[in-house]
Amino acid sequence: MVVTIIYLAIIVFLLFFIIWNMFTEKDIMLQIDAALVIIPLVLRLLLIK
């Protein structure tokens, strides 16, 4: 379905910037925040949860 493809594209878009942000961020606490956000987004991207 088209709406699912758009939805997955938005997740990829967000994941790219979250991971980018994780590598450029100097604050470990914010890096941990980013790592936590990645988990549900990847599970959703793989259509597991």
Added chain:
Amino acid sequence: MTLSIKTKHNVLSALILLALAAGAIVYLSLQFTRMWTPDPVYEGKNPSVKEVRRLSDYNENLKGSKGDTNIYVIEGDEPGDSMLILGGVHANEPAGMLAAVYLVENLHPKAGTVYVIPYTNEAGFTCNDPLEASPMFFSIDTPTGPRQFRFGARVTNPVCQWPDPDIYVHASSGQRLAGSETRNLNRTYPGRTNGTFTEQISYGLVQLIKAEDIAVTIDLHEASPEYQTINTTVAESRAMKVATTGRFNMDWDGITMSVEQSPTTFHGLSHIELGTWTDTLALLMETSNPSQGREHGLTGSDLVIYGKDKFYARVKAAVGLKDSDYSEEYGRPIQQRVARHITAINAYAAAYTEEFANAAAAEDKLTAFTSMGLGASSYPDSDGHIIYEGRRGVIDLGELPSYDTLCTDLFDYLAIPEGQN
């Protein structure tokens, strides 16, 4: 104030955190996808199971999807009419599923054919409801070892049907419900061939009922102890006589069952829509299950199996409870909930035979009707029952254990065959 720990080695820490996140993703994926594997059902234990079909045999759109599910065909020794048992329409109501599994592995009908679907909404068994902290599995102790079953969600997995609309409009009536009800299999009957994933499942069931001329359909559910239709059978108007006769017979055995007629203004439910759109007599039953309500404590597998909950006992003491003999000591064990379903199924099969057996003798009347030029495939008998051409008016489920035996020994009947445990 926010906690902040600055580092000069941010790329290294990012790599470590990425590896940890990847580890968590792999672990969680393996956990969640465990629910994608159907529970084993050992139909080989039962020589009366003559065939295992798939719901996609009746709606090919379901082929290869998480909505496809097994249909077990249990044949009696003598010819008779057909009955359909639906377990697991709501995958978080395990007594219906377990009663259906019991029938597949143990039922030897004397007359008629029983179609049993233990996991009617298979796609509901592949996930949990969010925010309920439900167990993913529960395990019962059988004589040949522990046997695990999935504990699923009330509605279809959103991975299969997404996104939910703000308002779910029921296709054939225009009735408006909350958006998430679009994935509730007991709100999507009679379904549509080109409809949503959940409507496709409903549609497959309707096609099954039509193709096999199912005379009686029983949909097995559970509800919370405060819900008004627990220990109740809801029957579509044509099924009311069977429901009331069966209920009186259960009274003799000391089992209390209320009977309600289907509402005519609430659409999408199995009993009302199957009764309306097909020639089946449609019934739905609910047992009392404390793991479903809003008042219970920890939602673990113990609550699902034993139904012992101190908070429900407190609610009963404070303001009373629809489940009026609930106690924390006895709880609502799954054996008792399944025993109720099985005893009632047997009572309704007997009631059907009691009500319609005379119809077989009414073959003459049919001839009279058709010779009058009415050409009817159904016609009323002298008691006002609708008789369908080709039906014999007999469903005999044969010998079944008593309600009390099932309450204590149910798990013995669900033993895993040697070599498969």
